Amino acid sequence: MHRLPHVDLSYKECGKCINSASWIAVFSNLVLFVFKAIIGYISGSRAILSDSLYSFKDFMMSAVVLVGVKISGKPADEDHPYGHGKIEFVAIFLISIFIIIGTLFLLVHSIKDVWYVYKGTDIAAPKFIAFWAALISVVANYKLSTYLHCVGSKIKSPAMLANSKHNHSDAESSALVAAAIFGTRLGFHFLDPLAAVIETLDLIRLSVHMINDSLKGMLDSSISKVSLNQIQEIAMLVPGVRKISKLVARKVGSGIWVDIVIRVDQHQTLEEGHIISNQVRETIMKKIANITGINLTIEPNRV
Numbered sequence: 001m002h003r004l005p006h007v008d009l010s011y012k013e014c015g016k017c018i019n020s021a022s023w024i025a026v027f028s029n030l031v032l033f034v035f036k037a038i039i040g041y042i043s044g045s046r047a048i049l050s051d052s053l054y055s056f057k058d059f060m061m062s063a064v065v066l067v068g069v070k071i072s073g074k075p076a077d078e079d080h081p082y083g084h085g086k087i088e089f090v091a092i093f094l095i096s097i098f099i100i101i102g103t104l105f106l107l108v109h110s111i112k113d114v115w116y117v118y119k120g121t122d123i124a125a126p127k128f129i130a131f132w133a134a135l136i137s138v139v140a141n142y143k144l145s146t147y148l149h150c151v152g153s154k155i156k157s158p159a160m161l162a163n164s165k166h167n168h169s170d171a172e173s174s175a176l177v178a179a180a181i182f183g184t185r186l187g188f189h190f191l192d193p194l195a196a197v198i199e200t201l202d203l204i205r206l207s208v209h210m211i212n213d214s215l216k217g218m219l220d221s222s223i224s225k226v227s228l229n230q231i232q233e234i235a236m237l238v239p240g241v242r243k244i245s246k247l248v249a250r251k252v253g254s255g256i257w258v259d260i261v262i263r264v265d266q267h268q269t270l271e272e273g274h275i276i277s278n279q280v281r282e283t284i285m286k287k288i289a290n291i292t293g294i295n296l297t298i299e300p301n302r303v
Helices: 012-017 021-043 046-072 087-118 129-155 158-184 191-218 225-236 270-287
Strands: 241-252 255-265 291-301
Touching (some): 021 129, 046 087, 046 191, 087 191, 158 191, 225 241, 225 255, 241 291, 255 270, 270 291
Parallel strands (some): 255 291
Antiparallel strands (some): 241 255
16 A cells, blocks of 8 residues: 555544445446446437446546555565556556547547537437436445545545546536436437537546646656755754755655755764764655655765
8 A cells, every 4th residue: 555654544434444445436436337328328318328438437447546556555676666656657547548539439429419409300318217317426426536535635545536536527427417318308409419528528638637647657757846845844954964955856656756965064973974864864754745765865064
């Protein structure tokens, strides 16, 4: 798991959820996907079919978290000196590409239906069972989103937090579907395929955002200046540290790797300098969550 010592187990509800959250997310999203896909087929609703793709995406992402957390939580070894933290981001990138390809297919067919209505060709309204299915999806996804956000924030898992956002978006999508299907019962038959167009475009937007986030994780992007300043301030509080001559930090998967050069009094002995460096390392690791490792160098301060 991701640096479990940082998990706030005093929050009992979240602490109990850590080991079961990934399985619950996988099962719940799979059930929602199958449920909405079947209802979409039975009811003839394009909108509920496109909504099922949200749950399919969430199911795949949850499976990534389930496998990725176990792999990324493995300690660094000879072949992977920086650990296995990037596996989640690689999987998210591949899933995003897959989702975009599948969504484009449904987008094309939904646009065709809207075009037929625009040209005067009437299309059948979906059965009203799709409306109730959409309402069930709203409630289920909202509760699942809240649950995953609670657990993800405690175990510092970016993939699980991303899943929470996706389920929240799924709840909003299902609300749109419910409104569109209700509108078709009032005679506005174009609302169902139009909602499907809106949903598929939103799915593509979300997938592009996921690709962007995963690339940042894979390419070791720098952390914010605010976080860098915080690390520097913490290091300077350690007795014996005279100056920080170099400080850079980058994201390595879901963790942070810090390279820092500290200056100590030139009259300090080697043993004293070693003690100071250990204090700096331990203090940073304690104060900053999700630090994967610190490469610390000591220099004499001759000024």
